[in-house]
Amino acid sequence: MLTTAEVAKVKRCSIQAVIDAISQGKIDGEKFGNKMWAIKQNRKLEEWTPMKVRQESGRARWASAPKKKAVRK
DSSP states (O other), X not given: OBOHHHHHHHHTSOHXXXXXXXXXXXXXXXXXXXXXXXXXXXXXXXXXOOOHHHHHHHHHHHHHSOOOOOOOO
């Protein structure tokens, strides 16, 4: 069993993309508590690839976003 963060790192996608794939039945996972997911390591996970176009557009959007300055008190 893997966490959503571990799967996202391996597949080079967002955690939300992993959660969406679980809800669409593309990969198998179980929810524990409010926010924790455990993803089963099986053929579905091996064959699943995140949508390349959506991941690239998300990375580009974050790269071009203005950086926030730290606020001092």
